[in-house]
Amino acid sequence: MFPDRVLSGMRPTGKLHLGHYHGVLKNWVRLQSEHECLFMVADWHALTTAYDDVSVIEKSVWDMVIDWIAAGVDPAQATIFIQSRVPEHAELHLLLSMVTPLSWLERVPTYKDQIEKMSHKDLGTYGFLGYPLLQSADILLYRGNLVPVGEDQVPHVEITREIARRFNHVFGKEVGFEEKAEAAIKKIGGKKGKLYEDLRTRYQRDGDVEALEAARALLAETQNLSHGDRERLFGYLEGGGKMILPESQPLLTAASRMPGLDGNKMSKSYGNTISLREDADSVAKKIKQMPTDPARVRRTDPGDPDKCPVWQLHQVYSDDATKAWVVEGCKSAGIGCIQCKQPVIDGVLAEQAPMFERAQPYLEDPTLVKKIVADGCERARELARETMRDVREAMGLAYS
Structure with a gap:
């Protein structure tokens, strides 16, 4: 039986924001104390949609790893590495492609969804069609049997299970x-x-x-x-053959409750984000400029918190007493919108304070983060080599 091992990753596409923290990184921090975890900078995945502008990738790689550490990911507990520094990802992707039906890739829900959402880009490439298979190779390379995902990403884990099952069926029947x-x-x-x-x-x-x-x-x-x-x-x-690749299980994570500055989901594409390590004055300015209940034209007009984007941030950052104060003050016009926003500003800044503290040594000495990643890449390659040894042997490629 393979050990419980978690594999997760992110594309380096720019600075991380609080939506990433509440949606992914807080969960990583919890998982690293419960399981063996590998966290991957998915730079090859970034190329599947951003192949026409690679200028952002290199800087984003190092910024993102510092953001991970700032959020509480501990290099002493988890393995942090860069996908392209472990070439076995590409080899396993190639070998799995030999037995993966084209129809499996075409039916992945996010494939058609992304084609429609990003119609301004030419995504009629093999790399984009094959990115779910590359994701499967990422997971299977480390025999990662636990994959933290949201509901919308479960199909990616399902196709990984099907690919592992097919591989084991085709190549697990060794002679005798x-x-x-x-x-x-x-x-x-x-x-x-x-x-x-x-x-x-x-x-x-x-x-x-x-x-x-x-x-x-x-x-x-x-x-x-x-x-x-x-x-x-x-x-x-179980009546099968030798199990070479494990069938991964999704670790369902709760949907992020982090709204953006306009009330929609926090996303760079909406321009409504607060970065993990954003300057305090910038944070305060952004929150003070947030729209509120349109009914509150004047300070003396009563409002409805349910119609105000700021109220959504109170759900994340305020305790029950503060939320009761907001509801009473807003509906009675007892407090103004600027007063209402101040506890949110305080909550965001309090959340960010330890992030700045954890990030500072790596900002002062960038060689520290590069050493962490170098060590992580070597650890990842050790695990990858073990898997590829068994895969090559099963596929008849272990001859010398």
Whole structure:
């Protein structure tokens, strides 16, 4: 059984904003203390839609990694690396393309959606069509069986599962597989071997899911098995072949509650963002200029918080007492809009303060962040080499 391992990444397309923090980075910070995590700068993915302007990528890479660290991603707990520094991503992408049906890529929901949304760009390229497969290669290269995604990204994990299943079906049937699996059972020892066979029979004959889980646990705790024999027995248990690539599971994350300055979702394309490390005066100015309830033309006019974008930010940054003060003051015209906005300004600045503090050493000495990434890339390559060794062997490419 493969260890629980999380793989996630972001495209380097410019400065990160508070929407990224609330939508992704807070979750990464939590996950890094619960699982082995790899966080990837997806620079090749940036090229799938921004191939005509690559000028922003290099600076964005380093800015983004500093933003990650500022948000609380800990290089001592997680592996931070750059996709293009691990060429095995490209190799696995190529090899998986040999067995991935074209129709699978064309049916990914975000493919047609992005084509329509970005109609001003020529996205009739193989790179854009194949980006879901590159995402699958990113995940499978590290045998990342846990993928944090929102509801809208679940189809990307599903196609990764299908690709892994197809690969294992096509290439997991090694010559003499059953004989090797039977020999591996004997290596377990009499009592455990007999229990494994009994559990396997109960699962395959009766569909007993508890027997399947018990057999998996038995294999996981058995010490005297090679990696190859262990994977053969996991495959033999379910009636398949050797499991070379795991079938990933989505780790569903809650949708970001971070609204933009205009009440819409915070997004650079809407021009309604606050950057993670934005100057305090700029933050205050942006929030003070936010639109409010149109009914409050004069200071003495009562308003309705539900019709005011500022109220949405209070949901993120204010405690219950402050929210009660806002509702009462707005509806009675007891407070003005500038007064209402001040707790939001204070909340944003308080959230950003530790981010500035964590980022400062890396801004003063950029070599520190480059060393973190270099170490992360080497760690990522070690894991990638292990996977590619097994993939090449399965595909008959391990000859010398």
